[in-house]
Amino acid sequence: MAKDSKAERIKRMQIPAVDIPEELVHRVPPGQVVTDRFPILHEGEVPNYDMAAWSLRVFGEVNEEKSFSYEELLALPRTQVVCDIHCVTRWSKLDTVWEGILFRDFLKLIDVKPEGKYVMLHADNDYETNVPLVDLMGDHVLLAMMFDGKPLTPKHGWPLRLVVPHLYFWKSAKWIQGLEFMQEDREGFWERNGFHNIADPFEEQRFSGEAIPIPEDEWVRKDFD
Ligand SMILES: Nc1nc2c(c(=O)[nH]1)N[C@H]1C(S)=C(S)[C@@H](COP(=O)(O)O)O[C@H]1N2
Ligand SMILES: [Mo]
Numbered sequence: 001m002a003k004d005s006k007a008e009r010i011k012r013m014q015i016p017a018v019d020i021p022e023e024l025v026h027r028v029p030p031g032q033v034v035t036d037r038f039p040i041l042h043e044g045e046v047p048n049y050d051m052a053a054w055s056l057r058v059f060g061e062v063n064e065e066k067s068f069s070y071e072e073l074l075a076l077p078r079t080q081v082v083c084d085i086h087c088v089t090r091w092s093k094l095d096t097v098w099e100g101i102l103f104r105d106f107l108k109l110i111d112v113k114p115e116g117k118y119v120m121l122h123a124d125n126d127y128e129t130n131v132p133l134v135d136l137m138g139d140h141v142l143l144a145m146m147f148d149g150k151p152l153t154p155k156h157g158w159p160l161r162l163v164v165p166h167l168y169f170w171k172s173a174k175w176i177q178g179l180e181f182m183q184e185d186r187e188g189f190w191e192r193n194g195f196h197n198i199a200d201p202f203e204e205q206r207f208s209g210e211a212i213p214i215p216e217d218e219w220v221r222k223d224f225d
Helices: 006-013 022-027 070-074 103-109
Strands: 056-060 066-068 079-086 091-102 118-123 127-132 142-147 161-163 176-182
Touching: 066 070, 070 142, 079 142, 079 161, 091 103, 103 142
Parallel strands: 056 176
Antiparallel strands: 056 066, 079 091, 091 142, 118 127, 118 176, 142 161
């Protein structure tokens, strides 16, 4: 193997990537490595919540703004989803198990105006990410409350995070506080900072312009569990 091939570089860095069987290879997007770790990535500090005061606010292109307490969300029907997740910093994790409210079930409670075609996820700490509404309607998109059969840990987004597994994982906002329905698309935090607006990992839509030099071992140095 060429001395400077990507595989060789990864070996030298001792990235804790796992070798996967041939039949799973098609599930790994280009440029990704599979890990059993669950890396923790976010801007700012892990928030602390007073759950009595916590709410999820729904606003923008809706006929009626609504706020949901955590208790109200807990009372809604839940779905379990098994999916692969892909972070733009190159780690992928296969067969992750989530439970929460299927986004399209949640939408039955919201009277979205016909012009509300895009959603901005508003999250802590002032994190925003934009997703077209059609991308949120799929079988694997959750307002997630559980991971691996247990409540989300604070670091992974408790009490509520989005899971939109067919897009790079920065779209899966942790600690969500608000859903804003929009007529026009608007860029969120990473989308304004050089990352791709759509973010399909299989199309390798990492950046909006010039590639941002993310070191290949960036994610390895992150906290994980
Ligand atoms: N609120 C918030 N959500 C966020 C982020 C963030 O900085 N803030 N980072 C995103 C990125 S880049 C990734 S890869 C995933 C990581 O989720 P994890 O820490 O549970 O692995 O969260 C996403 N959601
Ligand atoms: Mo990420």
